[in-house]
Every structure is written in C-alpha cells, then in structure tokens.
Amino acid sequence: MDGAPSPASPAGLSAYVVVSQLLGLTLLVTTGAWLGRYRGGVAWHSPLQFNVHPLCMVLGMVFLQGDALLVYRVFRHEAKRSTKALHALLHGLALVIALVGIVAVFEFHQTKGIPDMYSLHSWCGMAAFVLYLLQWLLGCGFFLLPGASFSLRGRYKPQHVFFGLALFALSIAVCLLGITEMLLFNIRDSYSHFVSEGVLANTLGVLLVAFGLVVGYVLTRDDWKRPPLAEELALSMDFKTLTEGESPGGGSQ
Amino acid sequence: MDGAPSPASPAGLSAYVVVSQLLGLTLLVTTGAWLGRYRGGVAWHSPLQFNVHPLCMVLGMVFLQGDALLVYRVFRHEAKRSTKALHALLHGLALVIALVGIVAVFEFHQTKGIPDMYSLHSWCGMAAFVLYLLQWLLGCGFFLLPGASFSLRGRYKPQHVFFGLALFALSIAVCLLGITEMLLFNIRDSYSHFVSEGVLANTLGVLLVAFGLVVGYVLTRDDWKRPPLAEELALSMDFKTLTEGESPGGGSQ
Numbered sequence: 253m254d255g256a257p258s259p260a261s262p263a264g265l266s267a268y269v270v271v272s273q274l275l276g277l278t279l280l281v282t283t284g285a286w287l288g289r290y291r292g293g294v295a296w297h298s299p300l301q302f303n304v305h306p307l308c309m310v311l312g313m314v315f316l317q318g319d320a321l322l323v324y325r326v327f328r329h330e331a332k333r334s335t336k337a338l339h340a341l342l343h344g345l346a347l348v349i350a351l352v353g354i355v356a357v358f359e360f361h362q363t364k365g366i367p368d369m370y371s372l373h374s375w376c377g378m379a380a381f382v383l384y385l386l387q388w389l390l391g392c393g394f395f396l397l398p399g400a401s402f403s404l405r406g407r408y409k410p411q412h413v414f415f416g417l418a419l420f421a422l423s424i425a426v427c428l429l430g431i432t433e434m435l436l437f438n439i440r441d442s443y444s445h446f447v448s449e450g451v452l453a454n455t456l457g458v459l460l461v462a463f464g465l466v467v468g469y470v471l472t473r474d475d476w477k478r479p480p481l482a483e484e485l486a487l488s489m490d491f492k493t494l495t496e497g498e499s500p501g502g503g504s505q
Numbered sequence: 506m507d508g509a510p511s512p513a514s515p516a517g518l519s520a521y522v523v524v525s526q527l528l529g530l531t532l533l534v535t536t537g538a539w540l541g542r543y544r545g546g547v548a549w550h551s552p553l554q555f556n557v558h559p560l561c562m563v564l565g566m567v568f569l570q571g572d573a574l575l576v577y578r579v580f581r582h583e584a585k586r587s588t589k590a591l592h593a594l595l596h597g598l599a600l601v602i603a604l605v606g607i608v609a610v611f612e613f614h615q616t617k618g619i620p621d622m623y624s625l626h627s628w629c630g631m632a633a634f635v636l637y638l639l640q641w642l643l644g645c646g647f648f649l650l651p652g653a654s655f656s657l658r659g660r661y662k663p664q665h666v667f668f669g670l671a672l673f674a675l676s677i678a679v680c681l682l683g684i685t686e687m688l689l690f691n692i693r694d695s696y697s698h699f700v701s702e703g704v705l706a707n708t709l710g711v712l713l714v715a716f717g718l719v720v721g722y723v724l725t726r727d728d729w730k731r732p733p734l735a736e737e738l739a740l741s742m743d744f745k746t747l748t749e750g751e752s753p754g755g756g757s758q
Contacts, residue, residue, distance in 0.1 A: 367697045371688075372681060372684055429681055436686065458628060469671075
C-alpha cells in the first residue's frame, strides 16, 4: 500500500496474533453457549433482554477493543493514516455495541424494578465505559482532526497508549465481576457443587484473562512496535523543522 | 550510596509515588474498617478466621506487591544489588502474607464444610498466587543467583517485567471478585439499597483500581525508568566483552 515495502512481520508476532484471535472467537462462542444453553438465549423485548448485556460487553469492550488495540501491530506496513482510521473505527464500533449492552441492562432493571448502579460491577463498568468514550473522543481530537500541534500530539501519545491498555484491562476485570454476579444471582446454591454452568462461566472468565494477557503481551513487546515507514520519518522531520508548535494537519499519532 | 551521585528524581515521579502510598494506606484502612465495623473483626481460631483472607490478600497481593514493583523507580540512585534485594524481599514478604490468607480461607471452608476452588475468584486467585510464586522463583534464579548468563538474563528480563505487571493487574482483579463475592454472600438483599457496607466495599474496589492505575503509570513511563549508574554501565560493558555467554556472577537485572 502506498508503495511501501512489505517486509515480513517479526518472528512470533503472527503466531501470537493468531492465538489472540482464536481466543477472542472462543470467548464469544463460550458467551453465546452460556447464554443459549443455560440462560434461555438472547432477545430484546422479553425477559431475556438482560442477556444482551453480557454478549454486547464481551463483544464490544473486550473483543473489539482488543482488536482495535492490535491494529498498529497487525497492519504494520500500511500507511499510518489508514491504520489510524481503522483503530478509531473499531473503537467506535466497540463503543456503540457496549452502549447497546448498557441500554439493555438499564431497560431490564426498569422493567423488573431493580435499582441501577449499586454494585461494584456497575461502578467499575460505568467508569470504564465513560473513560473509554472520553479516550476515544480525545484520540479523535488529537490524532484524527487537524487541530492539534505536532508537539502536543507527541506529549499526549504516551498517556493515550497507557490509558488504552489500562482501560482494556479494567474492561476485562469488569466482565469477570459481571460473570461472578450472574452466577451468584442465578446458581448461588449449586455453584459450589461444580455444576456445568458454573464451570463453563468460570472457563469464560479464564479465557477473558488469557485474551487480555496475549493482547497485552503483543502490545508491550518493544521489538513488535510498528516501525515508522520511510516516508513518515521524512515527513515527521519536515514537520518538526518547519512547523514546530503548529498543526501538522493530520500527521502521525 | 556506593559513591554514586544523587541527582533529583524526574519531575512528577515523587508526587505520583506519594499518591500511590496514600492510596495504598487508604485501601488498607478501608479493608480494616470494612472487616472491623461490618464483619466482626479478625481472629484466627474463630468463625472470624475468614476475615484474615481479605486483609492478607489486600496487604500482600496488592499493597506489598505494588510497592515491590516500585522500588526500582523510588531507589533509582542506590546500588542495583541493594534495590534488587529489596525488590525480592518485598515480593517474598507479599507471598508469605498471601499464603497465610489462603490457609485462612481453606481452614475456614474445612470448618464450615464449604467446598474449595469452585468460584471464578478462587480459580483466578489460585492462578495468580501460583504464577506469582513461580515468577518470584524464576526472578531469584535468574537475577539473584550467580548461575544465569548475561545474555540469558537479558532475554528473560522483558518477560519478567511484563508478567510482573500482568500478575499485579490480575491480583487486583481477583480482589474485586472477592469483594463482590463477599457482598453477595453477606448482604445480597440489602446491597441494592445502597447500604453503607456495600458503598464502603465498592469504594474499596475503586481504591484498588486507583492504586493499580497509579502504580502502573509510574512503572510504564519511559522517562521514569531507573537509569543505569555510571559504574553499572562500565561493568556491563566489561562483562559483555569478556564473559558473553558466561555468568556475570550476580550482575545487573
């Protein structure tokens, strides 16, 4: 793409990415199996509306969020502008799906007369969602819109990267809390007898942790970071020399 | 120490470390307040033996583990050997305290006839403890004992750093699961009415996340990493030149 050379990815990176995607798909299937086999399935206008919540949160706040974080490692030889757009798009999709999941549980609570926002799961979950939305808005403002100066982008980028990974970890922790809540509300008395629903849901929790570990490992390995393309380096030097403190007009993140 | 110069710490680092310690102490006090005010306090040979578990896990697997991770940032101008010994010592202490907490809950279960290891909290918690012990043993083997070669240490170090931070994050997530379990077992019916015990325990959860975020931020900021002392650089070059593939006899981590 854009005439850039396409050297091979670093040794091992592709294998880790494949494992992450297999884990991601497995955790989606496991969530579906849990809800389908033990919780009656998923439907919007019915008592099953609650089940939309775990499905959307695992899909949006874990799988899509994780994949959005991985795009700079996977598409390492594509033009940065395209990769950045995909990164923002996947996070945006994750946010929309998560919002559907949140609306589902609030509507379910309203129908059943259950109070909102009393549990640690809801406190941490709402914090994770609001901060994730804020992170997305700030990311678009700093890196996609032309307003921010080169030096401002450079100063914000490490914060964006840290909070991106921290919010991903928090989202997984919130899913684990949700699994525990669901099990203790639904099978409190039989959970300690290792009934199959409990074992399946625990396995989903372990898969979520494993997905987080593999994605986190790929993202934090120094030698797997996306190298700047030759034209980005040249452009970056030009911008730095000519417009320090000015906007580079949609330059590098 | 050791004649090394003692330049000031990077701007902001000290403030973040102070905030982390204030958060750490606050979460210990909050745990104590929860157990003391709402759960009857802590005692070994009594029905209160369970309460030893959350106290030990927050102290060992969160506060001490977090502080052990911070020593390379806090004691940045001390000799590496002393800092490394303190790092290993604090992690070792954390492991012993966590072991006491684990024995407490197993003995409590035995007394009450409650099955062990059925919940997601117990699965993730046991995995975190066993992997933390393994990480400590590997760390001592690679970096404290004289057997490992310079190049082997170099290759293992990034894994040690990644898994150190990942296990710290997992430990915090496991504590959040433990809080949720305790609340749903003890105040399931009143939790949704925002009773003070629920609000206090939720606040403890938020403090745990905040402690993790501050410690994680300090550890991952590139410009806050411990710079090698002048004599370490010289020694490292000598070792690299003279003994590549041989043991540096207790050199740098």
